[in-house]
Amino acid sequence: MMITPVFLWTDILLGVLLVFLSIYVFHVWHTPPLRQRWQQILRRPIGAVSLLVLLTYLLVAVLDSMHFRTSLAAAEHSREVHYSVEVLSVLDVILTSLRNAQERTYSAPFATHAYVRETLLVAGVQQRIYPRLKYGGAHLDDPAQDRGADLKTRLGLLLVKGVVFSAAFILLLASWMSARGSNSLTGVLSMMIRGKGLYPWRSLALALLVFFMLLFMITDLSSLYHILGTDKVGQDVLYQTIKSVRTGLVIGTLTTLVMLPFAIILGAMAGYFRGWIDDLIQYLYTTLNSVPGVLLIAASVLMLQIYMDKNPEAFETMAERADMRLLFLCLILGITSWTGLCRMLRGEVLKLREMEYIQAARCFGVSHVRIILRHILPNVMHIILITVVLDFSGLVLAEAVLSYIGIGVDPTTFSWGNMINSARLEMAREPVVWWSLMAAFISMFVLVLSANLFADVVRDAFDPRTMMSGGDR
Amino acid sequence: MTAYILRRILYAVPILLGINILTFALFFVVNTPDDMARMHLGMKRVSPELIVSWKEERGYNKPLFYNERSVGLEQLTDTIFFQKSMRLFSGHFGRSDAGRDIGSDIKQRMWPSLAIAIPVLLVGLLVNVTFALLISFFRGTYLDLGAVILCVILMSISGLFYIMFGQFMIGKLFKLVPISGYEGGWDAMRFLVLPVIIGVVSGIGGSTRWYRTLFLEEINKDYVRTARAKGVSEIRVLFRHVLRNALIPILTGVVAVLPLLFMGSLITESFFGIPGLGSYTIDAISSQDFAIVRAMVFLGSVLYIFGLLLTDISYTIADPRIRLS
Numbered sequence: 001m002m003i004t005p006v007f008l009w010t011d012i013l014l015g016v017l018l019v020f021l022s023i024y025v026f027h028v029w030h031t032p033p034l035r036q037r038w039q040q041i042l043r044r045p046i047g048a049v050s051l052l053v054l055l056t057y058l059l060v061a062v063l064d065s066m067h068f069r070t071s072l073a074a075a076e077h078s079r080e081v082h083y084s085v086e087v088l089s090v091l092d093v094i095l096t097s098l099r100n101a102q103e104r105t106y107s108a109p110f111a112t113h114a115y116v117r118e119t120l121l122v123a124g125v126q127q128r129i130y131p132r133l134k135y136g137g138a139h140l141d142d143p144a145q146d147r148g149a150d151l152k153t154r155l156g157l158l159l160v161k162g163v164v165f166s167a168a169f170i171l172l173l174a175s176w177m178s179a180r181g182s183n184s185l186t187g188v189l190s191m192m193i194r195g196k197g198l199y200p201w202r203s204l205a206l207a208l209l210v211f212f213m214l215l216f217m218i219t220d221l222s223s224l225y226h227i228l229g230t231d232k233v234g235q236d237v238l239y240q241t242i243k244s245v246r247t248g249l250v251i252g253t254l255t256t257l258v259m260l261p262f263a264i265i266l267g268a269m270a271g272y273f274r275g276w277i278d279d280l281i282q283y284l285y286t287t288l289n290s291v292p293g294v295l296l297i298a299a300s301v302l303m304l305q306i307y308m309d310k311n312p313e314a315f316e317t318m319a320e321r322a323d324m325r326l327l328f329l330c331l332i333l334g335i336t337s338w339t340g341l342c343r344m345l346r347g348e349v350l351k352l353r354e355m356e357y358i359q360a361a362r363c364f365g366v367s368h369v370r371i372i373l374r375h376i377l378p379n380v381m382h383i384i385l386i387t388v389v390l391d392f393s394g395l396v397l398a399e400a401v402l403s404y405i406g407i408g409v410d411p412t413t414f415s416w417g418n419m420i421n422s423a424r425l426e427m428a429r430e431p432v433v434w435w436s437l438m439a440a441f442i443s444m445f446v447l448v449l450s451a452n453l454f455a456d457v458v459r460d461a462f463d464p465r466t467m468m469s470g471g472d473r
Numbered sequence: 474m475t476a477y478i479l480r481r482i483l484y485a486v487p488i489l490l491g492i493n494i495l496t497f498a499l500f501f502v503v504n505t506p507d508d509m510a511r512m513h514l515g516m517k518r519v520s521p522e523l524i525v526s527w528k529e530e531r532g533y534n535k536p537l538f539y540n541e542r543s544v545g546l547e548q549l550t551d552t553i554f555f556q557k558s559m560r561l562f563s564g565h566f567g568r569s570d571a572g573r574d575i576g577s578d579i580k581q582r583m584w585p586s587l588a589i590a591i592p593v594l595l596v597g598l599l600v601n602v603t604f605a606l607l608i609s610f611f612r613g614t615y616l617d618l619g620a621v622i623l624c625v626i627l628m629s630i631s632g633l634f635y636i637m638f639g640q641f642m643i644g645k646l647f648k649l650v651p652i653s654g655y656e657g658g659w660d661a662m663r664f665l666v667l668p669v670i671i672g673v674v675s676g677i678g679g680s681t682r683w684y685r686t687l688f689l690e691e692i693n694k695d696y697v698r699t700a701r702a703k704g705v706s707e708i709r710v711l712f713r714h715v716l717r718n719a720l721i722p723i724l725t726g727v728v729a730v731l732p733l734l735f736m737g738s739l740i741t742e743s744f745f746g747i748p749g750l751g752s753y754t755i756d757a758i759s760s761q762d763f764a765i766v767r768a769m770v771f772l773g774s775v776l777y778i779f780g781l782l783l784t785d786i787s788y789t790i791a792d793p794r795i796r797l798s
Binding site: 306406456 | 487488489491492495496499500508509625626628629630631632633634637640641645733736739740743754755758759761763766767769770773774777778
């Protein structure tokens, strides 16, 4: 089978973002003061653990951003290769068993029987019973009796496996550290266990344990049971939840990528040049800011919908169409959200341009562009960084609300907002179908919470005001 | 003062004009009225005559900016831009694409919106300021740390979940109040309790944390230290000195959102089936009624700018150090 890579717009932009991120990491590594700040962040348990969680989500999103199409079985006599219209990602390949474990309709987490009764022929008699699931617990002979014991042994095994793997990981790290430093391996280990040393080893070990257990739960258990149940058409909820990660992350990060050039260029120009340029830029952002954000997004998305319906031929596959809408959403969210940062930067640059060193640079005849790039931008970097990190969680939450209203991502895209939207009617069923909502809630909550906590730690480390007061806040 | 307010109002005119042109471009230039008609009438099997009559009924059959067939000033006024966009300035919202009068709809629907928004604002303010004061009283202790972490946790929960869990717990499990719906008069109370509670609870995390920051900023100032050095009790310091001064940014922040209360909350109203302006907007978005969305964009912008004006004025009243110049 042949494959052809598919580069969706958001994939490319996410790649660009990763390149920027690597450049920043490289830059931090070679700039001692910055490196010290980041070490300060990582030395706090909250900072280290929340960064680990965020990186895990990012890994899932990156895996889900490498798309391709597989070739169809070619007809005889023809050399032409046709590719399937279905766009898959590397993550889809990893989760193949989950993707294919399609039931008929709802089933509860870890269930072996469906959620609704069906009329089936049992031993020649028509009966209304709960049918067995095709995949969930299919390996059990007598589910009613065996399920509890089976789950117990498997979960116990998971725990053991998780402990072994995280211990091995920590041991590897410790031996690497002792090889680098002068300390012996036992010395490093006892330092870690006692919670001494620069980094919060105990918290990290605990986070690693949870990480490995979840990983093994997905790799080992999900092919036997539907861990989070199935939805209305019988699709595994865990699969949907994992696929939704990319959407949330794309919205949270690409929006920033869109907004930063506007905010930085216009903010710096307004503050630096003052005069009519300042007036014009201020007018621009006050006007944009005055339009209620949700309504501006609604209007734009409605217009995009008409445009798409008018030009259906512009999109080769469903995925491209959905991707265009996702990109457009990032774009329009970026346009509505650059104003805050722009105003903040303008204020800061207004202050900076009166500083002696900038006056001196101007006296030496340094060009405006150079002053802005070399002397002003590095000194407002902390504001940009803090804003980017602070905005992320808000954008993830916004996606859910927008999708609920029907102006968010495409209905065919996996997203937490779409999951919540469909779960709304399920809550009214009797008995309640709670697992879809719960899955979306927890996965979103973990991401947003760790983003919020991380943002706090970053702000504490980079905001000169909190640094001065000794972290009183 | 009057001169200042007048100047601020004049300053708002170009901004409103900008918004007007922006929304007009968004709605009419990207997609022509023909596209909209096709959208409404269904994409397939729509005859040109049907489109023409649809446009004629709603007044979309005029040219966009310049009407060659008219004479004099009408060359500019007898256009879509003037009829649909500029007339919003005089409060003429026109008719929705479904044929209803938008102006009277807004007048009727703004009361349920206010009936939710005002209690949420007032109760929320009271609750959050109380919590923030309590946390500031115990600053530096584990109670403070725990409360801040709790605030971050509450902040990280999507508003949708607050509503869905609230509806499920109170409305369905305990069967205390109706889940959704609305009635006029005093009966409305029964329907408003749940949305108001949920509105207050969902705001606690963010606001309490923000107010706590304001209080702590004030607590570290010199005049507070002086008061303590004089032997003023901690409670008195908090209430007489810190609260009073920290209330200035809080109240001016409230003033800024006051006009926007009219717009209602989009998701709360649509979840609870309350016929306010929020659900009006949502319905318009889902039925793709562009006339209503256009009117609401304009109304929201006007109210936002009005809020900015109120904020500036309230600053000068609350803080005599600020001079209007």
